[in-house]
Amino acid sequence: MPVNPDLVGRDFPPTSPYLVGREKVREFARAVFADDPQHTDPAAAQALGYADVVAPPTFAIVVQEQTLQQLLAQPDSGIVLQNVLHAEQRFAYTRPIVAGDELTGRLAVTGIRALGGNAMVTSESVITDASGAHVVTATSVLVVGEGEK
């Protein structure tokens, strides 16, 4: 089944709020070799004007991932996880994610185009905080193969 072109423009509900924990930020920081103290030491983050530890820039993927799960869960998507390749990733920030944030992601599929036997699917996840203010927009380009049948 090829990727369903009707995914473009489909309305997806916002994800349930994700509460960013201090220890989760520390764990993620260690995993991406983020050794700057702003990511692990609340005092260092506060000295920069943040309420708590600052998440590494790519931490936004954790919230974006919840939105991509919504995409994969669409029964008519034509996307099978095993045939998906991550081709491109971008983040555009209004501010960094900080421990204590309650984040919600909202998915939009912005483009699907054919490339050989594959489809290039561009999706945009807008991530906002508890007040509704924009934090970061995460954009992924996935190459989706059609697989065996």
Place this chain on the structure above:
Amino acid sequence: MTELTVGDIVAERTVHLTRDSLVRYAGASGDFNPIHYRDDIAESVGLPGVLAHGMLTMGLAVQTVVPWLGDAGRILEYGVRFTRPVVVEPESGADVTVVAKVGAVDDETARIDLTVSHDGATVLVKAQVRVRLA
């Protein structure tokens, strides 16, 4: 921030990845795709070996410039294209080298270009970080 000139190297480092690094990133990120920790599955889908998560490579690459920036909040945009996988050998691991160079600069922002390589080959292309200078 001091005056920047296109071509200046602002930061660089080499990160040594091991299988432990991949398991740690899987847990921290929630990406438990087994091609990042199981040789048999990596092989069954035709890969040359267990691969580092693309997002791990992307994540460690940008982190190279954070101490130089002093504040991760100066990062306005960050994007990459994944071109070549990083195979992480069970015993010897893999080295990923990041060189951060000024690609463009104006009054308020700069574009930092990251050259990210493994085994002499570039693994991310168009790895660009747009940063606020003021």
